[in-house]
Amino acid sequence: MADSEKPIIDLQDVSVTFQSSGKQLHAVNKVNLQINKGDVYGIIGYSGAGKSTLVRTINLLQKPTSGNVIVGNQELLKLSNPELRQARKKIGMIFQHFNLLNSRTVLGNVEYPLLSQRISKADRVAKAKKLLDLVGLSEFERAYPEQLSGGQKQRVAIARSLANDPDILVSDEATSALDPKTTDDILKLLKRLNEKLGLTVVLITHEMQVIKSICQHVAVMDDGKIIERGDVAKVFSDPQQALTQNFVDSSANVTEALAQIKADQSLQALSANERLLFLKFRGQATKESLISDLTELYKLKANILFANIERISSTSIGYLIIILSGQSKQLADGINFLNQHGVNVKLLATEKKGEQTNVKTNIS
Amino acid sequence: MLKQIFPNVAHIWPQFVQSIWETIYMTVWSSVIAGVLGLGIGIVLVITQEGGIAEDAYVYSLTDKVVNLLRSIPFIILLAVMFPITNFIVHTTVGTTAALVPLVVGIFPFYARQVQNALLEIDPQVIEAARSMGSGNLEIIFRIYLREGLPDLIRASIVTVISLIGLTTMAGAIGSGGLGDVAISIGYARYQNDVTIAAMLVILIMVFIVQFAGDWLAKKTVHL
Numbered sequence: 281m282a283d284s285e286k287p288i289i290d291l292q293d294v295s296v297t298f299q300s301s302g303k304q305l306h307a308v309n310k311v312n313l314q315i316n317k318g319d320v321y322g323i324i325g326y327s328g329a330g331k332s333t334l335v336r337t338i339n340l341l342q343k344p345t346s347g348n349v350i351v352g353n354q355e356l357l358k359l360s361n362p363e364l365r366q367a368r369k370k371i372g373m374i375f376q377h378f379n380l381l382n383s384r385t386v387l388g389n390v391e392y393p394l395l396s397q398r399i400s401k402a403d404r405v406a407k408a409k410k411l412l413d414l415v416g417l418s419e420f421e422r423a424y425p426e427q428l429s430g431g432q433k434q435r436v437a438i439a440r441s442l443a444n445d446p447d448i449l450v451s452d453e454a455t456s457a458l459d460p461k462t463t464d465d466i467l468k469l470l471k472r473l474n475e476k477l478g479l480t481v482v483l484i485t486h487e488m489q490v491i492k493s494i495c496q497h498v499a500v501m502d503d504g505k506i507i508e509r510g511d512v513a514k515v516f517s518d519p520q521q522a523l524t525q526n527f528v529d530s531s532a533n534v535t536e537a538l539a540q541i542k543a544d545q546s547l548q549a550l551s552a553n554e555r556l557l558f559l560k561f562r563g564q565a566t567k568e569s570l571i572s573d574l575t576e577l578y579k580l581k582a583n584i585l586f587a588n589i590e591r592i593s594s595t596s597i598g599y600l601i602i603i604l605s606g607q608s609k610q611l612a613d614g615i616n617f618l619n620q621h622g623v624n625v626k627l628l629a630t631e632k633k634g635e636q637t638n639v640k641t642n643i644s
Numbered sequence: 645m646l647k648q649i650f651p652n653v654a655h656i657w658p659q660f661v662q663s664i665w666e667t668i669y670m671t672v673w674s675s676v677i678a679g680v681l682g683l684g685i686g687i688v689l690v691i692t693q694e695g696g697i698a699e700d701a702y703v704y705s706l707t708d709k710v711v712n713l714l715r716s717i718p719f720i721i722l723l724a725v726m727f728p729i730t731n732f733i734v735h736t737t738v739g740t741t742a743a744l745v746p747l748v749v750g751i752f753p754f755y756a757r758q759v760q761n762a763l764l765e766i767d768p769q770v771i772e773a774a775r776s777m778g779s780g781n782l783e784i785i786f787r788i789y790l791r792e793g794l795p796d797l798i799r800a801s802i803v804t805v806i807s808l809i810g811l812t813t814m815a816g817a818i819g820s821g822g823l824g825d826v827a828i829s830i831g832y833a834r835y836q837n838d839v840t841i842a843a844m845l846v847i848l849i850m851v852f853i854v855q856f857a858g859d860w861l862a863k864k865t866v867h868l
Contacts (some may be wrong), residue, residue: 339776341772341775341776348811362780365778365780366778367778367781368775368777368778369775369777369778371776372776373773373776373777375773377769379767379769379770379772379773380770381770381788381791381792382867383791383792383793383794383865383867384791385867392774392777392787393777393778393779395783395787396778396779396780396783424867426867427867437682437773440777441777443777444777444778450776533730566674
């Protein structure tokens with residue numbers, strides 16, 4: 281850790297193993313995770329990767345099979361039941377399906393965590409009202425959860441999770457059941473709470489967009505392990521793992537575009553002097569005019585089928601799918617030129633199959 | 645008019661009215677006692693079952709078996725079997741108070757199951773949310789289970805009370821008093837069909853009132 285300050289969440293060698301019909305399932309496998317105070321930390325992975333189980337160890341909703349959980353300098357596994365309940369009050373949690381109490385009004389839901397506190401009813405109501413105001417739902421205090429939209433329900437859940445003034449907010453796929461616009465609103469609210477209250481936010485998601493829009497750090501999870509982690513811009517601008525790359529690509533719609541182009545027969549029927557290429561530009565390369573250089577220096581023509589730029593904090597990643605045409609010597613030189621300028625070139629198709637493998641070894 | 649349609653009922657009118665009160669007495673008291681017992685045991689079943697907030701395989705399986713056992717005894721046999729126990733608890737084996745013992749034993753396992761099913765309807769994720777907020781088990785029972793499950797609990801209670809009214813009449817067979825007793829010992833034994841029919845009509849009215857009041861209450865507790 282670069283910071284001299286101790287992390288607010290420190291998961292040490294945490295494993296969670298489930299027994300199901302004689303088999304052992306390692307939902308979380310020896311994970312170490314440190315999250316600093318005030319951070320917005322994202323954990324991304326596909327379903328079944330173990331991210332939900334992992335974050336549930338933060339408040340011991342899920343007891344780890346082995347390992348140590350330290351939150352705010354407290355070793356949670358060593359606490360007594362009442363102490364643990366007290367510690368949980370400082371770790372707010374929101375869920376994909378909101379989990380509101382349908383028998384209580386919106387105000388009643390926000391009051392719920394305060395019912396066990398020794399404060400007067402007037403103070404409790406005043407605090408709940410203040411929290412509803414914070415999430416922008418003041419006028420709905422008398423409504424019942426069933427009367428609200430998904431986004432509104434999640435706002436109530438957020439207000440409720442803040443009732444005990446937590447230091448940490450854990451978000452378990454909180455935006456996965458919401459439409460893109462509402463997702464954006466909820467993320468903005470989380471970011472605002474992070475900035476305004478100094479709340480440490482831990483969120484898990486399978487959507488890259490969520491990580492990109494509010495997280496400072498990210499951990500990529502697969503099969504119970506964190507396979508890659510760090511600063512969001514760093515991890516996603518230079519992915520070391522195929523899964524991470526996969527998230528970046530699908531976020532830029534590249535995966536979809538590639539699939540469409542591969543399925544298109546007319547694009548496969550190339551002549552001898554054509555190459556179907558997938559180019560990935562990173563950082564500086566996105567700012568240079570490499571395509572026009574190809575035309576000028578090597579007399580190559582580029583027919584652009586797909587182009588997109590993905591911005592991850594200050595780094596841009598450009599994607600191009602092009603058909604490059606020209607004389608074969610110049611094609612090879614041109615591809616070399618792109619490689620030299622830090623462009624990742626992948627050959628998708630040429631005229632003949634035998635030739636394809638040749639060129640591929642040439643450029644990779 | 646009563647004399648024309650129900651001549652024999654008119655003849656025993658004071659006894660008939662008395663028997664209505666006896667049925668109400670038996671229904672109300674056994675509802676209250678079996679209600680408390682059944683609610684408690686239903687809660688025990690829900691919280692000790694696998695994945696419950698106080699998971700305990702031993703307590704669950706014991707409770708579950710006792711409930712199943714008691715539920716499988718036919719009520720008319722239970723009445724006879726309970727004789728010595730009734731005698732021990734209330735020091736008599738006849739009359740409405742004596743009938744309360746087998747009535748309670750006969751109905752509380754049924755109600756416990758109904759309570760269990762009603763509480764299982766509550767989304768486990770809501771319970772998890774409460775745990776994440778630092779709620780203890782008692783808080784979860786009283787502030788989540790009993791409150792979120794209230795509409796279903798009310799419906800379960802209606803079904804139970806209606807069954808119980810039926811059981812009180814069966815208790816009439818062993819001299820408990822009440823409308824069942826009148827229907828059997830007078831209407832049936834003396835071939836006075838009008839007494840039987842009058843008893844049946846009063847019971848139907850009781851069932852309708854319970855059903856109507858229960859539905860109204862249940863509706864009031866659902867917030868859509």
